Amino acid sequence: MDILRGIQLNFRGLLLGLRTPRLLLLGLLRFLAFLVIGVGAAMVFFAYHQDIIQLIWAKPESLWVLWLWYLAAWLLSLVLLALTSVLGYFVCQVMFCVVIMDQMSRITERLITGEEKKPTAQSFAAQLAYLIRQEIPRTIIPVLVTLMIMGIGWLTPLGPFLSIAGPLAAVMFLAWDNTDLLPARQFYPFAERFRMFRRRLLFHLGFGLPFLIPLVNVLLLSFAPVGATLYQIEKGNAAAGDPAALD
Numbered sequence: 027m028d029i030l031r032g033i034q035l036n037f038r039g040l041l042l043g044l045r046t047p048r049l050l051l052l053g054l055l056r057f058l059a060f061l062v063i064g065v066g067a068a069m070v071f072f073a074y075h076q077d078i079i080q081l082i083w084a085k086p087e088s089l090w091v092l093w094l095w096y097l098a099a100w101l102l103s104l105v106l107l108a109l110t111s112v113l114g115y116f117v118c119q120v121m122f123c124v125v126i127m128d129q130m131s132r133i134t135e136r137l138i139t140g141e142e143k144k145p146t147a148q149s150f151a152a153q154l155a156y157l158i159r160q161e162i163p164r165t166i167i168p169v170l171v172t173l174m175i176m177g178i179g180w181l182t183p184l185g186p187f188l189s190i191a192g193p194l195a196a197v198m199f200l201a202w203d204n205t206d207l208l209p210a211r212q213f214y215p216f217a218e219r220f221r222m223f224r225r226r227l228l229f230h231l232g233f234g235l236p237f238l239i240p241l242v243n244v245l246l247l248s249f250a251p252v253g254a255t256l257y258q259i260e261k262g263n264a265a266a267g268d269p270a271a272l273d
Contacts, residue, residue, distance in 0.1 A: 032201070032232025032257075039253020040246055043130070046137065049252055052130050057248040059126075079103070101189050130251040131207040138259050143212060160210045164203050171195055197234030198227060200247070204254035205230065229257070 043049040079099045086095050136142050175192040178184060202223045209219045223230065233253070237243040 028226065028228035029232035029235070032229045033235060035253045035257050036233050036236050036246060036250065037253070039134075039251075039256055040249045042134070042137075042256070043249035043252045046133070048133055049130055049249070052126050052133075053249045053252075056126050056130075057244060060244050060247060127204070127207055127251045128211065130249075131211065131255045134252050134255040135208065135259065138256065156210075156213070160206070160216065163216060164199075164206060167199070171199070193238060194231065194234075197237045198230040199234075200237055201230040201234035201250070201254070204250040205233070205257055207251055208255055208258040233257070 043053045079102055086092055132142050175188050175195060178188060205226075206219055206223070209222065214222075233250075236246050239246075
């Protein structure tokens, strides 16, 4: 059920974002940033992917092995394209979209609850600097995990299985990058927030699965902070009076 709930909240957030003018404007700004950087990353990949494949495994002359080379090259192209997209996404996040994501989350929180929880008296600039610092580990951890999965796939016979597991892990981290916005703004320690993510892997898998749909994923990623904030608000309401349920 957590997987289905994740998918549902992703699309609920999209619909709410499209109906709310301020969220729509911010979502379109994210969409344009994704489009520019994503297209640039894809162009770099298609310019060099043949050289990368040849570097890893030179094209064999034997017809008995050639079909296996084509299969491996096709799988590797998918993995490299997914990795390029993820890296482009995280560059976009750190350089352009942290402020936009935070504002979308704040607007959604005020829209649903009528107020924005401010646990500290820190200025907006101090909060923003903190959120930018939090984006760095949320960027590094997914990239390291994705590279580790790819490395294991290249070095072991698990390549075909890991070519599926890698993108699934990537979209779970993409989902967490959005669901972590509200806890980070409330200054939960990073270790606690990461533990909350690990205890809700199925939800994050469901929330992230639509990100695998070509073209649609760019639109969904643009408005993902809305659905992620809805999730945190509903989770907090359900856990009212029971702090352990927040895990």
